[in-house]
Amino acid sequence: MRKTGTVKWFSPSRGYGFIELDDGTGDIFVHFSAIMGEGFxxxxxxxxxxxxxxxGKKGLQAENVKKE
Structure with a gap:
């Protein structure tokens, strides 16, 4: 099931950040490899x-992230 959220912060140099979920369940780790699309x-x-x-290995994380 897909969820929605807002990027809390993301560091391009480190390649990761956190997304705040709209349903109020908290922040989810996101790695650049989970972002859908081409290029950078x-x-x-x-x-x-x-x-x-x-x-994931260290708890919940985002996959198949798509900008809305």
Missing amino acids: KTLNEGDKVSLEVVS
Whole structure:
């Protein structure tokens, strides 16, 4: 099931950041490799996104992130 959220912060130089979920369940880790699209994959603070939440090695994380 896809969820929606807002990018809280994302560091292009480090390749990761966090997305605040719209349903109030908290912040989700996002790695650049989870961002859908071609070319340089990055997000900007405040971007609205849709995503899937999966269980990763260190807890919940975003997958298949798409800018809305």
